[in-house]
Amino acid sequence: MASPRPGPNLSRIASSLGVSVATVSNALSGKGRVSGQLIEKIREHAAELGYVPSQAGRALRTGRSGVLGLVLPDIANPLFPKIAQAIEFAASAAGYGVLIADSRGDVAAQTEAINRLVERGVEGMVIIPRRATRISAAACPVAVIDTASTPGNTVAADHWQGGREIAGHLADLGHQRILIVGNNHESNVQNDRAGGIRSALRAGMHAETLWIDRLERDGGNGCTLGLAEKARQGFTAFAALSDLQALRALTELQQAGINIPADVSVTGFDDLVWSPVVTPSLTTVRMDVDRIAGIAVLALVNSIRTSSLREGMLVTAETDRVAMQLVVRQSSGPVNPASKTSEMENT
Amino acid sequence: MASPRPGPNLSRIASSLGVSVATVSNALSGKGRVSGQLIEKIREHAAELGYVPSQAGRALRTGRSGVLGLVLPDIANPLFPKIAQAIEFAASAAGYGVLIADSRGDVAAQTEAINRLVERGVEGMVIIPRRATRISAAACPVAVIDTASTPGNTVAADHWQGGREIAGHLADLGHQRILIVGNNHESNVQNDRAGGIRSALRAGMHAETLWIDRLERDGGNGCTLGLAEKARQGFTAFAALSDLQALRALTELQQAGINIPADVSVTGFDDLVWSPVVTPSLTTVRMDVDRIAGIAVLALVNSIRTSSLREGMLVTAETDRVAMQLVVRQSSGPVNPASKTSEMENT
DNA sequence: CTGAAAGCGCTTACAG
DNA sequence: CTGAAAGCGCTTACAG
Numbered sequence: 001m002a003s004p005r006p007g008p009n010l011s012r013i014a015s016s017l018g019v020s021v022a023t024v025s026n027a028l029s030g031k032g033r034v035s036g037q038l039i040e041k042i043r044e045h046a047a048e049l050g051y052v053p054s055q056a057g058r059a060l061r062t063g064r065s066g067v068l069g070l071v072l073p074d075i076a077n078p079l080f081p082k083i084a085q086a087i088e089f090a091a092s093a094a095g096y097g098v099l100i101a102d103s104r105g106d107v108a109a110q111t112e113a114i115n116r117l118v119e120r121g122v123e124g125m126v127i128i129p130r131r132a133t134r135i136s137a138a139a140c141p142v143a144v145i146d147t148a149s150t151p152g153n154t155v156a157a158d159h160w161q162g163g164r165e166i167a168g169h170l171a172d173l174g175h176q177r178i179l180i181v182g183n184n185h186e187s188n189v190q191n192d193r194a195g196g197i198r199s200a201l202r203a204g205m206h207a208e209t210l211w212i213d214r215l216e217r218d219g220g221n222g223c224t225l226g227l228a229e230k231a232r233q234g235f236t237a238f239a240a241l242s243d244l245q246a247l248r249a250l251t252e253l254q255q256a257g258i259n260i261p262a263d264v265s266v267t268g269f270d271d272l273v274w275s276p277v278v279t280p281s282l283t284t285v286r287m288d289v290d291r292i293a294g295i296a297v298l299a300l301v302n303s304i305r306t307s308s309l310r311e312g313m314l315v316t317a318e319t320d321r322v323a324m325q326l327v328v329r330q331s332s333g334p335v336n337p338a339s340k341t342s343e344m345e346n347t
Numbered sequence: 348m349a350s351p352r353p354g355p356n357l358s359r360i361a362s363s364l365g366v367s368v369a370t371v372s373n374a375l376s377g378k379g380r381v382s383g384q385l386i387e388k389i390r391e392h393a394a395e396l397g398y399v400p401s402q403a404g405r406a407l408r409t410g411r412s413g414v415l416g417l418v419l420p421d422i423a424n425p426l427f428p429k430i431a432q433a434i435e436f437a438a439s440a441a442g443y444g445v446l447i448a449d450s451r452g453d454v455a456a457q458t459e460a461i462n463r464l465v466e467r468g469v470e471g472m473v474i475i476p477r478r479a480t481r482i483s484a485a486a487c488p489v490a491v492i493d494t495a496s497t498p499g500n501t502v503a504a505d506h507w508q509g510g511r512e513i514a515g516h517l518a519d520l521g522h523q524r525i526l527i528v529g530n531n532h533e534s535n536v537q538n539d540r541a542g543g544i545r546s547a548l549r550a551g552m553h554a555e556t557l558w559i560d561r562l563e564r565d566g567g568n569g570c571t572l573g574l575a576e577k578a579r580q581g582f583t584a585f586a587a588l589s590d591l592q593a594l595r596a597l598t599e600l601q602q603a604g605i606n607i608p609a610d611v612s613v614t615g616f617d618d619l620v621w622s623p624v625v626t627p628s629l630t631t632v633r634m635d636v637d638r639i640a641g642i643a644v645l646a647l648v649n650s651i652r653t654s655s656l657r658e659g660m661l662v663t664a665e666t667d668r669v670a671m672q673l674v675v676r677q678s679s680g681p682v683n684p685a686s687k688t689s690e691m692e693n694t
Numbered sequence: 695c696t697g698a699a700a701g702c703g704c705t706t707a708c709a710g
Numbered sequence: 711c712t713g714a715a716a717g718c719g720c721t722t723a724c725a726g
Contacts, residue, residue, distance in 0.1 A: 007486070009719055020697045025721060032722085033695055052486065055468040056412060057719030059403035060702045066467070067446070075432040078425065078620050085422040088449050097446050097467045099414070102435050120414070120444045121402040139354070139399065224626070244624060247594075251625040254601035273425050274621060277591060278598040279571070356703055367713045372705060379706085380711055404703030407718045 008049040009057075017045055028053070059121065067097045068300060069117035069125035071110065075102045078244060078272050083145070086293030087126055094301050096123075103130060124300035126293075141303035143296040146188070155295045155320045157287035159189050159269075162324030163196020165285050166239055166267050169326055171202045173265060173333030175237040178207040179230050181249055182241040185211040190241040193269055197239055208235075212245065225249065228256035236264050236333070243268035243275050246282050261330040271327050281329040291322050355396040356404075364392055375400070406468065414444045415647060416464035416472030418457065422449045425591060425619050430492065433640035434473055441648050443470075450477060471647035473640075488650035490643040493535070502642045502667045504634035506536050506616075509671030510543020512632050513586050513614050516673060518549045520612060520680030522584040525554040526577050528596055529588040532558040537588040540616055544586055555582075559592065572596065575603035583611050583680070590615035590622050593629050608677040618674055628676040638669050 014021045019038070026032030027042040028051075034042075059065045068091050072080055084100070091098045101117050103110035110130055117125055124141040144154040170178055180197055182190040198207055212225065227238060227249055238253070240246035246268030253260060260266055260280055268275060271286035357375075361368045366385070373379030374389040375398075381389075406412045415438050419427055431447070438445045448464050450457035457477055464472055471488040491501040517525055527544055529537040545554055559572065574585060574596055585600070587593035593615030600607060607613055607627055615622060618633035 010721095011719080021719090022698080022721080023696055025719095026696090029721085035695060038695085050486075052466055054407070054719050055466065056403055056406035057702090058721075060401070060407050060704085060718085061720045061722085063702070065403060075428045075435070076620070078428070081422045081425070081427055084431075084447070085449055085451070088422070088447055089451075092448075092463070097463070099444050100431070100435055100447050101439075102432055104432070104436075116439070116444070119399055119402065139397075244621060247621055248624045248626070251598065251601065251627075254598065255607075255626045257604075260602075273423070274591060274594055277595050279595070279602045280598075357705095358703080368703090369705080369714080370712055372703095373712090376705085382711060385711085401703050404718090405705075407702085407720085408704045408706085410718070 008046075008051050009054065013042065013046055013049060013051060016049075017042060064304075065121040065123055066095065067099050067120070067122050068297070069099050069101060069114075069120075069122035071101050071103055071113050071117065071125060071127040071129075073110070073128055073130045074104050075100075076104075079242075079270055082289045083128065083293065086289040087297065089290070090293040090297040094297055096297075096301075106130075123304050126296045126300065141300055143299045143303075145292060145296055153299070155292050155299070155322065157292060157324050158321040159192035159324070160196035160199070161321075162269060162285040162287070163193040163198075164200035165196075165324060165326040166193075166269075166283075167197045167200035167205075169283060169328060170237045170239065170265065170267065170333070171200075171205060173237070175265065175333055176205050177235045178205065178237045178239055179227070179235040180207055180209040180239050180241065181212065181225070181227075181245050182209060183212040183245050185213055193241045207239075225252055227252050228258060231256075231258050231264050238264060238266045240266065240268045243270050243272040243282060243284055246284070247274060247278065250278060250282070261332055265330055265333045267330075275327075276329065283326075283328050283330045285324045285326050287324050288322050295320050295322070355393075355398050356401065360389065360393055360396060360398060363396075364389060411651075412468040412470055413442065414446050414467070414469050415644070416446050416448060416461075416467075416469035418448050418450055418460050418464065418472060418474040418476075420457070420475055420477045421451050422447075426589075426617055429636045430475065430640065433636040434644065436637070437640040437644035441644055443644075443648075453477075470651050473643050473647065488647055490646045490650075492639060492643055500646070502639050502646070502669065504639060504671050505668040506539035506671070507543035507546070508668075509616060509632040509634070510540040510545075511547035512543075512671060512673040513540075513616075513630075514544045514547035514552075516630060516675060517584045517586065517612065517614065517680070518547075518552060520584070522612065522680055523552050524582045525552065525584045525586055526574070526582040527554055527556040527586050527588065528559065528572070528574075528592050529556060530559040530592050532560055540588045554586075572599055574599050575605060578603075578605050578611050585611060585613045587613065587615045590617050590619040590629060590631055593631070594621060594625065597625060597629070608679055612677055612680045614677075622674075623676065630673075630675050630677045632671045632673050634671050635669050642667050642669070 010021045010024050014024045023034055023038065024042055027034045027039045028046060055066065070084065070087050088098050099117055099120055099122055101113035103113040107130055118139045122140060126143050126145060128145045142153065146154050146156055180194050182194060184190055194209055201207055210225065215225065225248065231253065238249045240249050246266055250260060250266045253264060253266065258264060266282065268282045268284040271284045275282040275284050357368045357371050361371045370381055370385065371389055374381045374386045375393060402413065417431065417434050435445050446464055446467055446469055448460035450460040454477055465486045469487060473490050473492060475492045489500065493501050493503055527541050529541060531537055541556055548554055557572065562572065572595065578600065585596045587596050593613055597607060597613045600611060605611060613629065615629045615631040618631045622629040622631050
């Protein structure tokens with residue numbers, strides 16, 4: 001059996017042209033020395049026949065599958081699309097295909113997903129790990145996209161610095177009391193972001209953090225976060241650690257009749273699809289996904305090249321931090337702008 | 348050269364155990380007749396060595412790559428994650444890997460993406476086409492996920508029926524004047540949804556449609572949709588054709604001081620991540636992505652099996668419609684519920 | 695410039 | 711129950 005592929009193969013082209021397979025291969029790849037005429041003739045004929053090289057044959061011979069793996073903790077996470085798109089783009093540009101694997105659920109599923117990819121012969125993989133997972137040496141080069149706190153071979157947005165951008169923005173608007181809103185107090189990303197915000201507070205500014213997961217664990221205020229109450233207590237800025245929480249905050253405050261940005265400001269993180277669409281649109285901070293994906297894929301590709309020499313698994317570069325960029329959409333705040341002249345701080 | 352793979356292969360296991368490769372292969376796959384003892388011994392040794400079968404070798408021999416392709420118009424579309432996840436899950440369950448390809452941009456990029464996948468040897472693919480694209484015969488079985496209006500080999504959520512669900516819900520809440528809000532008047536999906544809504548209006552109900560793309564093309568009202576004005580004109584229900592537009596509507600109305608759901612109701616489509624999170628949360632209609640993905644992948648797998656006999660490209664089943672399911676989150680409306688007793692209609 | 699040959703790792707009739 | 715052999719389609723030294 002061994003059901004042969006439908007399309008034509010090298011030897012079909014070769015015999016039909018009265019030349020050897022080697023010559024056809026060389027002509028098509030432009031490697032061995034083949035006369036211009038022949039090259040022309042062979043390529044033409046191949047195109048005519050709709051020849052598509054067999055990846056399997058090539059992979060078996062060269063030992064390179066031309067495929068990278070992408071492991072995601074949960075594709076349904078709204079951050080995923082942008083990263084996946086960027087990875088696919090970068091990989092594609094480097095001549096690689098991308099095999100996805102969703103590690104939904106626990107760490108076991110993640111290991112499982114990684115193994116599946118290895119079995120499928122990926123030459124390397126990009127892993128966005130589940131919270132608090134450490135990736136152990138896999139059978140191929142691995143690049144991790146996570147926080148900077150992850151040790152080694154990691155690319156990460158500089159979440160801390162992103163937090164500083166937010167704090168700076170809020171300070172410029174004249175805010176003094178900031179409520180940081182996160183939804184997972186164990187997330188490294190969220191902790192980095194919160195830490196960044198706190199680290200950039202100016203004199204006279206004060207921040208508190210509301211962890212939604214804790215609130216809910218403790219019974220919470222039903223389905224509200226009690227933000228209106230917080231506003232009444234004097235918080236004028238709500239700095240969510242992700243745009244989803246920002247959206248939650250925004251609508252909860254609006255529902256309570258609080259005007260944004262006239263009464264309070266709301267900021268987020270990640271510049272997700274809805275941020276520019278809601279009213280008022282969200283000030284947020286964006287990661288440079290293209291750059292992150294580019295670095296991850298490049299590290300992988302380099303590692304793959306090298307590993308053909310010293311066989312086995314290699315790690316990629318040291319942790320690489322990519323700056324986040326502030327996207328201002330709410331440009332005024334409740335306390336009138338001290339933006340240009342920040343002398344107010346001292347009052 | 349031909350840099351050999353790092354790991355052990357069948358012949359390594361075979362020679363190290365003093366048996367033939369054929370026997371090892373049979374023992375591992377459980378196919379040929381091998382004695383229980385030997386099977387045990389071989390499997391153990393293989394596991395010890397960390398043997399991972401070479402996909403390339405297997406694919407070359409069997410002509411099956413074990414990989415499906417997934418072509419998406421734009422991964423950044425918020426609907427994507429759920430579908431991709433479902434496809435990956437279904438494919439994985441069927442023993443297939445999934446290679447993704449983003450056809451971002453024009454139709455040319457889509458053709459390009461499809462070709463890339465074919466070159467990588469996918470055995471079939473799921474295509475979510477760009478608007479108004481007709482997929483021409485590819486070099487492998489194809490399943491399309493689109494609207495029911497797409498001819499042949501298509502799986503689709505029943506957007507029309509989804510629209511009817513929404514209309515029924517709004518009717519039950521006692522709404523008479525409905526503003527349908529879409530963002531692309533050329534989208535088949537959105538037109539189906541709008542058509543479904545209109546088709547299920549009850550006596551005395553009236554609907555108008557606001558197409559955001561037209562509004563913007565004509566200069567629009569700046570960045571607002573003018574929904575508050577619509578509310579003043581007597582519209583009490585805003586039925587967006589996607590949750591993103593619903594979100595836009597919700598926040599715009601809230602910003603204008605209109606209370607939801609006390610003054611007006613807002614509904615969406617697709618049950619995207621933020622729908623349950625915003626205040627008030629969105630009533631929406633959800634597609635059964637798992638079912639859709641399951642059907643698409645199954646059709647593909649069947650088609651692949653068959654095509655090994657009658658070689659060449661096959662289409663999958665006829666258009667298959669999957670019911671959408673109403674998710675009620677705003678259970679009261681401005682005009683007090685006629686829900687149970689819908690006699691009000693006749694007044 | 696061109697071709698004959700080996701071999702990547704696997705599976706599968708077939709013979710013993 | 712086990713093994714020897716062929717062959718999937720390709721690339722790459724090597725010889726001519």
